[in-house]
Amino acid sequence: MERALPGSPDQPVLLTPGPLTTSATVRQAMLRDWGSRDPAFIALNARVRERLVALAGAQGSHVCVPLQGSGTFVVEAMLGTLVPKDGRLLVLANGAYGQRMATMARYHGRRVEVLETAEDQPNDVAALERALLRDDAITHVAAVHCETTSGILNPIKAIAAATARHGRRLLIDAMSAFGALPLDARHVPFDALAASANKCLEGVPGLGFALARKEALAAAKGNAPALSLDLHDQWQAMERNGQWRFTPPTHVLAALEQALIEHEQEGGVAGRGARYRENRRILVDGMRALGFETLLPDALQASIIVTFKMPADPRFAFEAFYDRLRARGYPGKLTVAPSFRIGCIGRIGPAEMQGALAAIRAVLKEMGVASGRPARAAA
Amino acid sequence: MERALPGSPDQPVLLTPGPLTTSATVRQAMLRDWGSRDPAFIALNARVRERLVALAGAQGSHVCVPLQGSGTFVVEAMLGTLVPKDGRLLVLANGAYGQRMATMARYHGRRVEVLETAEDQPNDVAALERALLRDDAITHVAAVHCETTSGILNPIKAIAAATARHGRRLLIDAMSAFGALPLDARHVPFDALAASANKCLEGVPGLGFALARKEALAAAKGNAPALSLDLHDQWQAMERNGQWRFTPPTHVLAALEQALIEHEQEGGVAGRGARYRENRRILVDGMRALGFETLLPDALQASIIVTFKMPADPRFAFEAFYDRLRARGYPGKLTVAPSFRIGCIGRIGPAEMQGALAAIRAVLKEMGVASGRPARAAA
Numbered sequence: 001m002e003r004a005l006p007g008s009p010d011q012p013v014l015l016t017p018g019p020l021t022t023s024a025t026v027r028q029a030m031l032r033d034w035g036s037r038d039p040a041f042i043a044l045n046a047r048v049r050e051r052l053v054a055l056a057g058a059q060g061s062h063v064c065v066p067l068q069g070s071g072t073f074v075v076e077a078m079l080g081t082l083v084p085k086d087g088r089l090l091v092l093a094n095g096a097y098g099q100r101m102a103t104m105a106r107y108h109g110r111r112v113e114v115l116e117t118a119e120d121q122p123n124d125v126a127a128l129e130r131a132l133l134r135d136d137a138i139t140h141v142a143a144v145h146c147e148t149t150s151g152i153l154n155p156i157k158a159i160a161a162a163t164a165r166h167g168r169r170l171l172i173d174a175m176s177a178f179g180a181l182p183l184d185a186r187h188v189p190f191d192a193l194a195a196s197a198n199k200c201l202e203g204v205p206g207l208g209f210a211l212a213r214k215e216a217l218a219a220a221k222g223n224a225p226a227l228s229l230d231l232h233d234q235w236q237a238m239e240r241n242g243q244w245r246f247t248p249p250t251h252v253l254a255a256l257e258q259a260l261i262e263h264e265q266e267g268g269v270a271g272r273g274a275r276y277r278e279n280r281r282i283l284v285d286g287m288r289a290l291g292f293e294t295l296l297p298d299a300l301q302a303s304i305i306v307t308f309k310m311p312a313d314p315r316f317a318f319e320a321f322y323d324r325l326r327a328r329g330y331p332g333k334l335t336v337a338p339s340f341r342i343g344c345i346g347r348i349g350p351a352e353m354q355g356a357l358a359a360i361r362a363v364l365k366e367m368g369v370a371s372g373r374p375a376r377a378a379a
Numbered sequence: 380m381e382r383a384l385p386g387s388p389d390q391p392v393l394l395t396p397g398p399l400t401t402s403a404t405v406r407q408a409m410l411r412d413w414g415s416r417d418p419a420f421i422a423l424n425a426r427v428r429e430r431l432v433a434l435a436g437a438q439g440s441h442v443c444v445p446l447q448g449s450g451t452f453v454v455e456a457m458l459g460t461l462v463p464k465d466g467r468l469l470v471l472a473n474g475a476y477g478q479r480m481a482t483m484a485r486y487h488g489r490r491v492e493v494l495e496t497a498e499d500q501p502n503d504v505a506a507l508e509r510a511l512l513r514d515d516a517i518t519h520v521a522a523v524h525c526e527t528t529s530g531i532l533n534p535i536k537a538i539a540a541a542t543a544r545h546g547r548r549l550l551i552d553a554m555s556a557f558g559a560l561p562l563d564a565r566h567v568p569f570d571a572l573a574a575s576a577n578k579c580l581e582g583v584p585g586l587g588f589a590l591a592r593k594e595a596l597a598a599a600k601g602n603a604p605a606l607s608l609d610l611h612d613q614w615q616a617m618e619r620n621g622q623w624r625f626t627p628p629t630h631v632l633a634a635l636e637q638a639l640i641e642h643e644q645e646g647g648v649a650g651r652g653a654r655y656r657e658n659r660r661i662l663v664d665g666m667r668a669l670g671f672e673t674l675l676p677d678a679l680q681a682s683i684i685v686t687f688k689m690p691a692d693p694r695f696a697f698e699a700f701y702d703r704l705r706a707r708g709y710p711g712k713l714t715v716a717p718s719f720r721i722g723c724i725g726r727i728g729p730a731e732m733q734g735a736l737a738a739i740r741a742v743l744k745e746m747g748v749a750s751g752r753p754a755r756a757a758a
Contacts, residue, residue: 014414019629021412030409030583030630033400035393035710068448068585072625073607080605104606198626204409206447206585206628225604226459227483228452246451247577249585249628250398251409331414 008329013352015330017148017176017305018071018198019205020346022259026203029258030251041250042242044257049209051260055178055269056193056211058185063217065235066209068228068249071175071196074208076104077229078171078194079142081220082212083110087139090115090131090168092123092159095149097173101142108225113138119150120295125158132166140169140191145177146302150295151341153181153302157188164189169216175199175208176304179263180273180345191216197252200272200304202347203259206252276303279344279353286357287342290364292372295339303344309374310338316369324366328359338374387708392731394711396527396555396684397450397577398584399725401638405582408637409630420629421621423636428588430639434557434648435572435590437564442596444614445588447607447628450554450575453587455483456608457550457573458521460599461591462489466518469494469510469547471502471538474528476552480521487604492517498529499674504537511545519548519570524556525681529674530720532560532681536567543568548595554578554587555683558642559652559724570595576631579651579683581726582638585631655682658723658732665736666721669743671751674718682723688753689717695748703745707738717753 014021034041049064056062067074079101083089088111091102098114105112115131117124123143132138141163145156156172163170169191174183178195179202192212197203210231217235224230228246237245266272280303284294287308295307310318318340325331342356364372393400413420428443435441446453458480462468467490470481477493484491494510496503502522511517520542524535535551542549548570553562557574558581571591576582589610596614603609607625616624645651659682663673666687674686689697697719704711711721721735743751 011411012414012417014412016414016416018626019413019415024410027410027412027630031403031406032390033393033406033583034398035391035395036398036584037395038391038705038710068452069607070447070625070627073447073452076605076607100606107604107606107609196626204412204628204630205415205626206631225486226455226608227479227486228448228455229605229607230486246449247397247575247584248449249583249631251406251583252585252628252631326417331417 012326012329012331013348013355014346015343015356017343017345018196020198020202020343021348022202022204023262023347026255026259026262029255030204032254034250034254036248036250037243045244045253046242048253048257048260052209053211056183056185058211061185062211062213063235064209064211065217065231065238066207066253067231067234068207068246070205071194071199071208072100073229074194074196074210075101075173075175077224077231078192078210078212079104080108080226080229081224081231082171082192082216083140084223088113088137089140089142090138092128092141092143092154094121094123094152094154095119095144095147097144097147097149097175101173120152122152122300123154123159125155125162128159129162129166132162132168138168140171142171142173144173145183146181146304148176148305150307151302151305152296152300156183160188160190177302179269180276180304181302182269182273185211197256197259200276200345201256201259201263203256204252206249207256273303275349276344278350279303279348280306282350282353283342283344283356287360287372290361290372293374305341305343305345307339307341308372310340311369311372312375313369313371315367320367321363324363325359328362330356330359388706391705391708391710392727392734393725394709394722394735396722396724397575399577399581399722400727401581401583402641402726405634405638405641408634409583411633413629413633415627415629416622424623424632425621427632427636427639431588432590435562435564437590440564441590441592442614443588443590444596444610444617445586445623445632446610446613447586447625449584450573450578450587451479452608453575453589454480454552454554454573456603456610457571457589457591458483459487459605459608460603460610461550461571461595462519463602464489467492467516468519468521469517471507471520471522471533473500473502473531473533474498474523474526476523476526476528476554480552499531501531501679502533502538504534504541507538508541508545511541511547517547519550521550521552523552524562525560525683527555527684529686530681530684531675531679535562539567539569556681558648559655559683560681561648561652564590576635576638579655579724580635580638580642582635583631585628586635652682654728655723657729658682658727659685661729661732662721662723662735666739666751669740669751672753684720684722684724686718686720687751689719690748690751691754692748692750694746699746700742703742704738707741709735709738
């Protein structure tokens, strides 16, 4: 029975929110070399940029600026390029990725303030409004669409509306949401968002991109703290000749184009989001049947990654649980006790989620854990 | 006859110094997904780091810190992390890559001075000595081992000796040389060098690495202008748990390990360098037979990329020449008139070089160009 389910130590089903499982066709797109200054590659790059702008309904208003490196690199490039030296940044944080944006701003010598909520609480829009009323010097607000520390969905529409109402500019870390959770520039005002090839778009890791309002980017010359992270310069150079300033990850970009084609074939953001919601439903239902409880109530839970409370059973040792799951081909995401996380994204569906649950059931049985019920569980 | 030679518009032989032609087995190493926090990937990362340190004879003295992004990213991370805020950098420049290091230091707000020579002249070691004697405030010297703007080999041993003699610290852009031109840390003192997966190591683009002296890196906390480019932090995090701080380009790293295995199988730096020298010999002999002249005398010419003077024949139009060569599967490197460049590196050998020469001969004939002889050619 179990042999028929996907997942093996050699071809694992990654239950992590990046790097995640990709399709074989996406990986096969990397079997060719590209000259980065050849017309065929320049055309490929232009097609990818156009597709990404279109996914956010941002044609005409925003431009796509891709950047080498992980998602963190493009988030830092976005903040470093768009917040001017005399700007002031307010970061909404309820997890590691929000806090990381504040750290970046401090590296850049920018004035920064953090408006924090607990990891299981969404960003507080009323507190944001009060902060903007109180401090005229705040020029930019930064928020995380889905904070993968917990998997919580932040109220990005309300954050955008409040920020715009007070005449400030919004920068969004859309890393783990872009391509699966809707975000439409025609209805959600933002100066820039940053995302990556290797989250819900299901490309391989190695590049990120910003979608930035043209006027904001045009005004950002001279802000960036580093040449490599200068999105204004990257954009200007690409506008001139369609080329990247510095050697692009050509194979990774070719894989991203294939991933975007497959994203469209699945029905775009709506289709991708629907599959992830179904993955989450199967996972959460199955885990609850085993006694596990989610950290977040369903209303705050994005279909990206789910945090489960640690079982109270003393026979449940997380390291052993993780190692045994990995040995069965289902590596998940380590986190700080007393919780752990399992991702719903990547080229995985019902068969993989059922396979993960079967592996979890088997491992619990091996460990002699009777139930996933956490300590101090609700009645 | 020509059909038997490699190179086609669909599978071109890249005659560029990055992105360059890679082996099929290196690209096939990207057909598997990796969880970046899994023991198997952590072990792969450790093996790659050890191999890179060994290639420079730097075991025990230096550590390898890999970084996401293109080679430029890791050069900038090296400068930004190792030159302290109150440091002063002297850059030896005879081309675009030297000048780019000075640009980076200016981004970082560091004091920087450029000691320039013409593009066809090596760095001037006597002038370096005079500058170091004159200015006690200079803490670091930066140099480019092989400047791909022209393909010139700089006197890195003499530069290192002079810098060490005056008690200053050397940072090397070894991008286009590492793995093919010898550089041994036991004989050439340097605080750090930066190189990438996609030059003479023949991996795919998407990551670079620094080899840095442990003491220098340990003393560099708090210098970096950006979180993403902080090599001290990247190193410290990797020492703790063997993992990258932010999502690594997993497929690119797997390809680099395969490339390093193939590098060793070819006989390491000596074997790789020998193939490139033979590629250069075939290319330069063949081009000279067609009347072309090299920009550099043979003694200054590294076996990485060769610059040819533009032919005087008015029927020779470079854009058309490049387009037609590309159509035959041999894209080269555009450059500023009155010269153009052809690379010798990547998974190419005599057959590819002969194929390139055959394509060049055919294109010249199509264009009606009788000889590659430049204007004002030497008698």
